[in-house]
Amino acid sequence: MWALPGGFLDIDEDLETCAKRELQEETGIEGIYLEQLYTFGDPQRDPSERVISITYFALSQSDHLMPKASSDATQTAWFPISQLPELAFDHATIIQLAWKRLLSKLGYSTIAFKMLPKYFTLSQLQSVYEILLNENLDKRNFRKGILARNIIKETGEYSRNGSHRPAKIYQVINPSQIEIIK
């Protein structure tokens, strides 16, 4: 989980493009999934001036993320969602909302795949669900359930990376199923 100071929208710039640009400028992160979260506009949320924040959340495999300090974000680090530091203004609320949205979309969207590479094994996918839900899942039931949703398919390739049986490599069937809300 990443706390980013907000940026400003350029004239003639798309909202999502702005979010992507700010993310890139302040962290060096590129090419990941972004989804609009909510627009916060309480006049008192920043006591010093009126700020309206059109918030987005980003998802990525963690190994694609290399926090990089910049002029705006001089201190950068990763925090587990359960151990966030004290955040400014209403930013804790915003993160809680993002977290809630993420969890609620796990079951019916392809959001979990945004945290995996294009090609992945079922065990990797199960890990994502287990970490997010904070519970252990039964391997057989998980596989049955995910395959029944018809959103992934075998590639025919295998992952060989240990002294054990190779795992089938899967991919998402239709990458354009991405956006459920928008």
Add this chain to the structure above:
Amino acid sequence: MWALPGGFLDIDEDLETCAKRELQEETGIEGIYLEQLYTFGDPQRDPSERVISITYFALSQSDHLMPKASSDATQTAWFPISQLPELAFDHATIIQLAWKRLLSKLGYSTIAFKMLPKYFTLSQLQSVYEILLNENLDKRNFRKGILARNIIKETGEYSRNGSHRPAKIYQVINPSQIEIIK
């Protein structure tokens, strides 16, 4: 379904307050449910100038709504969702999104009750679902399902309005369950 020209946010005005105010000023409608929908900001969505729209949708019993022409909205009328007139800019997209959101929240939220008075019968509630889903529902299963959700309770009162058996009057148990998203 109601097409409303957008209004402008006053300084120090809350976003939802703005939406409520505009709705009131242009239609006379007051005191109904509002929920933030999405923020649209494509630089080309209004070719003549850059407009960012923080959209809200409102829900109400139809008999609380009295379309009233105003300076901004000189032509006002109700349209079934399936027979909307041609709309300006990306407004058709916005309405489709609102419609989709409404349908998707039917099953797990208390959104349907926003279209009913505080006190209602199960037949009235079933009507709301049938109209929105555009299908007939089985009365016994509907009642079983809705009661199992434990969100409504009997008031002890009865509705007598025809030459038939009176209907029990229900109300929502906890009106503060209202907002699921926010």
Add this chain to the structure above:
DNA sequence: TCAAAAGTGTTAACAATACACCCATGT
């Protein structure tokens, strides 16, 4: 007494859960 909507239970089909062992590989 009739018409009109309210109210009510049971069965069958389907979906979700619990659960344990064999497989392929590298060392």
Add this chain to the structure above:
DNA sequence: ACATGGGTGTATTGTTAACACTTTTGA
């Protein structure tokens, strides 16, 4: 040969869906 993670099926339980008749009232 053994340790490691990959892969599979069945039986039970819980949930959802189909289905028809009786009740109460006003006219």
